[in-house]
Amino acid sequence: MSNPSILILPGDGIGPEVMAQVTRIIDWFGEKRDLKFDVETDLVGGAAYDKHGVPLSDETMARAMEVDAVLLGAVGGPKYDDLDFSVKPERGLLRLRKEMDLFSNLRPAQCFDALADFSSLKKDIVSGLDIMIVRELTSGVYFGEPRGIHKEGNERVGINTQRYTESEIARVARSAFELARKRGNKVCSMEKANVMESGILWRDVVTEIHETEYPDVELSHMYADNGAMQLVRAPKQFDVIVTDNLFGDVLSDCAAMLTGSLGMLPSASLGLPNADGRPKALYEPVHGSAPDITGQGKANPIACILSFAMALRYSFDQGDEATRLEKAVEKVLADGARTADLMGPEDGTPISTTQMGDVILEA
Numbered sequence: 001m002s003n004p005s006i007l008i009l010p011g012d013g014i015g016p017e018v019m020a021q022v023t024r025i026i027d028w029f030g031e032k033r034d035l036k037f038d039v040e041t042d043l044v045g046g047a048a049y050d051k052h053g054v055p056l057s058d059e060t061m062a063r064a065m066e067v068d069a070v071l072l073g074a075v076g077g078p079k080y081d082d083l084d085f086s087v088k089p090e091r092g093l094l095r096l097r098k099e100m101d102l103f104s105n106l107r108p109a110q111c112f113d114a115l116a117d118f119s120s121l122k123k124d125i126v127s128g129l130d131i132m133i134v135r136e137l138t139s140g141v142y143f144g145e146p147r148g149i150h151k152e153g154n155e156r157v158g159i160n161t162q163r164y165t166e167s168e169i170a171r172v173a174r175s176a177f178e179l180a181r182k183r184g185n186k187v188c189s190m191e192k193a194n195v196m197e198s199g200i201l202w203r204d205v206v207t208e209i210h211e212t213e214y215p216d217v218e219l220s221h222m223y224a225d226n227g228a229m230q231l232v233r234a235p236k237q238f239d240v241i242v243t244d245n246l247f248g249d250v251l252s253d254c255a256a257m258l259t260g261s262l263g264m265l266p267s268a269s270l271g272l273p274n275a276d277g278r279p280k281a282l283y284e285p286v287h288g289s290a291p292d293i294t295g296q297g298k299a300n301p302i303a304c305i306l307s308f309a310m311a312l313r314y315s316f317d318q319g320d321e322a323t324r325l326e327k328a329v330e331k332v333l334a335d336g337a338r339t340a341d342l343m344g345p346e347d348g349t350p351i352s353t354t355q356m357g358d359v360i361l362e363a
């Protein structure tokens with residue numbers, strides 16, 4: 001049997017820096033755990049634009065459809081800010097999500113005890129926190145037509161359209177309910193049914209799927225603005241949160257700060273299962289390309305490393321090995337290893353990206 005395959009797309013900014021640590025960890029699993037992967041590396045985002053004039057080549061797209069999992073670093077940066085929208089680095093990522101049909105974006109927000117003091121919130125509010133935000137990823141206002149900026153009279157008007165079909169809502173609801181059954185058996189669905197038609201439909205469809213397919217799971221509904229408030233007031237009331245593309249973007253960044261740093265947060269984006277039962281899957285840190293710290297060895301590689309742990313769990317059925325990796329991260333944090341993003345200005349000298357990789361490998 002051939003090894004499971006991984007396509008690595010380091011991308012731009014700190015993407016290649018954090019991904020370098022993941023590559024070392026993949027090698028470690030091959031050597032020490034006899035868990036071997038066929039790994040290939042390619043370009044995405046600004047890096048692909050520089051070489052090919054597009055943020056994702058057709059060849060790379062085709063490989064992404066074939067491999068068992070894609071690991072992505074980050075895309076974008078100030079160098080590409082003035083490019084036409086059609087070739088912006090972010091379009092490379094959007095194309096991957098759209099063509100792989102990665103409709104379910106899993107963003108865990110877990111508070112490592114060693115970092116509880118570092119959260120924006122009081123320790124007792126976040127310690128032991130373990131929630132999962134499931135964000136719809138392939139539809140909604142980021143994709144809806146019509147869109148654009150045009151002239152009306154003598155002023156410009158910017159337009160985006162929020163649009164959801166029943167089946168788009170149903171499939172992401174199912175993935176949230178399935179996940180809840182493996183966790184705390186609780187789903188909270190968030191929308192703005194008070195002011196948005198798509199919100200009314202969202203609430204209807206989630207309720208219907210719940211009643212007909214998942215009556216054993218506890219379901220609640222919340223307006224997304226209240227959800228944002230509850231997330232910072234009492235986040236431990238939640239287990240799985242399911243929400244649309246736009247609210248999910250905002251709410252998961254908000255949840256990010258509960259755990260201490262954007263540099264800690266992994267994500268998985270899953271599609272429908274292939275013939276072999278593995279879902280199409282892309283794993284990436286929640287953070288972006290962080291141009292302000294690029295090339296300085298400051299980036300925290302943990303978000304990217306934990307994204308690979310999610311790949312082990314969700315794409316390769318290696319839950320125990322995923323736990324092994326997560327425990328190593330937990331241990332080095334407990335031992336005091338800190339990159340700059342995990343420290344205050346008076347907390348001493350941070351370690352570098354590579355040093356964080358070193359201590360995690362050792363652990």
Ligand code: ATP
Pocket residue numbers: 014018075076262263264286287288289290291292293298299300301303341
């Ligand atoms: P994008 O538009 O790609 O989502 P963004 O504008 O949200 O990007 P990020 O690139 O995620 O911004 O960075 C936001 C802030 O968090 C920056 O100050 C950045 O330096 C910091 N940051 C992000 N990722 C990391 C990391 N892995 N390690 C340390 N700091 C990080």
Ligand code: MG
Pocket residue numbers: 288
């Ligand atoms: Mg962002």
